[in-house]
Amino acid sequence: MMQLESLPDHLRRAVAETRERVAALHAELPRWGLVVWTAGNISERVPGADLFVIKPSGVSYDDxxxxxxVVCTLDGAKIDDGTPRSLRPSSDTAAHAYVYRHMPAVGGVVHTHSTYATAFAARGQQIPCILTMVADEFGGPIPVGPLAIIGDDSIGQGIVDTLTGHRSRAVLMAQHGPFTIGADGRDAVKAAVMCEEVARAVSIAQQQGPVPPLPQAMIDKLWYRYQNVYGQHDVDEQPGVHGQPGEAAG
Structure with missing residues (x-):
């Protein structure tokens, strides 16, 4: 088993800083109403190392x-870092590890069971791009991934297969719930918050009747502007995990 103390000083510092960030980010999930009890998890890749940090299984958010x-290798194995052996990593660790191994640009992964997004997942139904916010954040409809078992890397495979080549940073795993990815943990949390927000708005809108999707040309323009111009972006900055300008929405 790899030991934390065997890592160079700069990597031990990187691990400590990542643990601080991931612990703090977990407070955002109940804050935004995305989880109940101990459900859900956040992970973040450790900069400069083939490691990531993830929530321990079954521990209250308040605690x-x-x-x-928990610090893990990209194979999902917990490293010996001095934490109590009773602190096992999240039951979704294998899924997170698979994403990190197969999507190098991803630096953060989030899983929730947020109500409206999970309702779409339960129906195996994508969240359609009927709002400019969906186009801005996700570049098109939020896709549905396959039904997969929990505990091995089946969910991770479904996430990677569904999101590879797709603009969306969110996937609704069928009859399970949403997973989101980002450049880091905070970016993935933002995607989770926005996924639930658009799921709620779309669900309410659809209760009044059918709503037409936005035209593809408008989706392309909205997505490019939001990802590359809106806010403090450098217009020449590469979008990273957000995809490339002009890429077709799935």
Whole structure:
């Protein structure tokens, strides 16, 4: 088993800083109403190392502390870092690990069971691009991934297969719930928050009757502007995990 103490000083510092960030980010999930009890999890890749940090399994959000965050290899194996052996990593660890191994640009992964997004997942129904916010954030409809078992890397395979070549940073795993990816943990949390927000708005809108999707040309323009011009972006900045300008929405 790999030991934390065997890592160079700069990587041990990177691990400590990542644990601080991941512990703090977990407070955002209940804050935005995305999880109940101990459901859901956030992970973040450790900069400069083939490691990531993830929430321990079954621990209350109120009790989470940086030293409890579990450090894993990209194969999903917990490393010996001095944490109590009783702190097992999240049951979704294998899925997160698979994403990191197969999507190098991804630096953060989030899983929730947020109500409206999970309702779409339960029906195996994508969230259609009927709002400019969906176009801005996801570049088209939020897709549905396959039904997969929990505990091995089947979910990770479904995430990667569904999101590879897709603009969306969110996928609705069928009859399970949403997973989101990002450049880092915070970026993936933002995607989770926005996924639930658009799922709620679309669900309410559809209760009044059918709503036509936005034209593809408008989706392309909205997505490019939001990802590359809106806010403090450098217009020449590469979108990273957000995809490339002009890429077709799935």
């Amino acid at each position: 989470l502390r940086p030293e409890q965050m």
